[in-house]
Amino acid sequence: MIWVAATLIAAIAQTGRNAAQAGLTGRVGTIGATAVRFLFGLPFAALFLLILSPVAEIPSLGLRAVGFTALGAAAQIAATALMLLTMRGQGFGIATALMKTEPVTLAIFGALALSEPLGPARMAAIALATTGVVLASGARWSRISLAPVLTGVTSGALFGVSAIGFRGALLSLPEGGYFIHALTVLVLTLALQSFAMLVWLGATAPGTLRAIFAEWRISLAAGALGAFASLFWFIGFALTPAANVRTLALVEVVFAQVVSGRIFHETTQRAQLIGIVLIVAGVAWLLAVAAT
Template sequence: MIWVAATVIAALAQTGRNAAQAGLTARVGTIGATAVRFLFGLPFAVIALALAAMFWQIPPPDLRAVGFAAMGAAAQIAATAFMLMTMRGQSFGVATALMKTEPVTLALIGALILAEPLGPARMGAILLATVGVVLSSGASWSRAGVMPVVNGVTAGALFGLSAIGFRGAILALPSGGFFLRALTVLSLTLAMQAAAMLIWLVWRDRAALRGIARDWKTSLAAGALGAFASLFWFIGFALTSAANVRTLALIEVVFAQILSGRVLRQKVRPVQILGMALIVIGVGWLLAVAAR
């Protein structure tokens, strides 16, 4: 069950990356802060790949692997754009709940594109955990507009599509163990995304690019944490279906609620406690199904 440990590590590292990026947003803008994870994450991935090449043969990506990686890279960038639109139109709780529908769409897309099994027990666990996220978010849905809801669900679906692209690229590699496959696809994907974001910033937002350069220390930390988190996400994708990985990742919602209650002294409502319980039950159910 290496994928379980890899997913938990990835979720924790992603929390650190988000914290680093949050501080950058006020100084370089949302697009600039988003670009940091790719521009400053790429050098760390390339260095790790170069070190690995000293001991093992790196699996050469073929056109199929490159195509899947490109799909994942583009979907992730598009998902980020829809996520930002959702957050502008709704509260953070509503936006988070909408985007966390990702495991459901991911499981459906995985069944269609990668022909991964979608049994009733596995789908039931995913749905239960997703409902738990919606309840635990504490979101108020009375003022939720149609377009923000559409944008949020679209963001979740695109994040799911990106995970399918990454897993497809990993599976398409002709050789190598799970670590080498994950590292190779990570480097390839980050190279595509860094190039795309750099072109966009030079063309449309040079002020953000200058801000990133001035704040290079924080950007470097965010990039390192982002590359580290992505590597472990990809390790998880190399070992099991993307839907399993992203459903297990929902457990971070429980950790965040516990942290906000104990450290920030925020009140947790009974419906949120119910939601956290459903997440735990759903994740436990998923692990039991995956272990068969």
């Protein structure tokens, strides 16, 4: 169950990266904070691939793999921008929970695009964990405007599309080790995303580019954590359907609650604790289904 360990590592690293990006949003703007994870993540991923290249054969990238990677890269840029926009209007834990409705749509996308299994037990486990996410958000839904709910849910759906793109790219590669496959797709992904963000910011907001590099210390931290998290997401995608990975990743909501209390001083309510229990139960059910 290597994908389980990889997913948990990725979820922890992503929580740290999201917190770093949320802190950058007020200084460099939503688009600037979105670009940080790509521009400052690419050097770390590329250097690691260069180090491994003498001892691991780098797989060739066909048109299908490049196409799926481009789909995932574009969807991830849009999803990250909407995620940061949601964080500006809601608490960190609430924004994370809104985006974690992703596994439901992801399971459907996976069944349609990649013919991955979509049985009743698997969907029930995903639905249970997602219900836990809604409770764990701690949101009083009557007091939340429609706009942040829509941006958060749309962000989650786009993250689902990106996961399908990356899983499709990994499945399109020739035979080889899952680790070098994941790292190769990651470098291509970050290269495409960095190029797109440089062109966009250079043409529309050169001041934002200067602001990003002025905040290089926190940008490096966010980039390194982002590259590290993405590598382990991709390892998970290489080994099991993306919906399994993203459902297990709902434990990130638990991590987000810790971050919310420790850093953003948000309190945890009883309903949130019940939600956490449901998340754990749903994840455990999914793991039991996946193991059969």
